[in-house]
Amino acid sequence: MELNLLNDQGQPSATVSAADTVFGREFNEPLVHQVVVAYQANARSGNRAQKDRSEVRHTTKKPWRQKGTGRARAGMSSSPLWRGGGKIFPNSPDENFTQKVNKKMYRAGMRSILSQLARDGRIAVIEGLTLEAPKTKLLATKVRAMGAGSVLVITDNLDENLLLASRNLADVLVVEPQQADPVSLVHFDRVLITRPALAKVEEMLA
Helix, strand or coil: CEEEEECCCCCEEEEEECCHHHHCCCCCHHHHHHHHHHHHHHCCCCCCCCCCCCCCCCCCCCCCCCCCCCCCCCCCCCCCCCCCCCCCCCCCCCCCCCCCCCHHHHHHHHHHHHHHHHHHCCEEEECCCCCCCCCHHHHHHHHHHCCCCCEEEECCCCCHHHHHHHCCCCCEEEECHHHCCHHHHHHCCEEEEEHHHHHHHHHHHC
16 A cells, blocks of 8 residues: 655645555444444543432422322322432443454554555645644644644654644644554544654654
């Protein structure tokens, strides 16, 4: 698989050979869906909580007498059948949303995503990305020159200047190869990867 090598103006100047074992795979939609959903589920904190009928603050007095009113019998207003009553199966704050994905499946899903990005022309190689100062405007100018709406930058050297400059850009995310995740690869319009980072990705996913 050949990937475009972009110059400083964001124009393709040459091509870079990428491993077919990583960038030349068929797109496996069910596997990619499973990997993305599992990644999002594993990021959930599980901090929501609801109350059952014993925890809601209601009187335990019987609302009306058992017989003779013509209405359905009721024992207390904290019943789950009543408005404002407790939940039958409440969510607990320690709820576990974790979904297990084998390492082999995760790597295969990442290879499938990268291969589809290469076929769609949404991934390109750059020589490097460095900034003289931690200025957001400098990074925004360089990214705008690449002609991308939202961009994920995978670099081998995430220095402090680059990290500080990217924090205030909502449509730019700069990560190292081991931090690249399937959700970010799918979400961003374009992926820019440096030459050394490309070698690391190929080594990780081979």
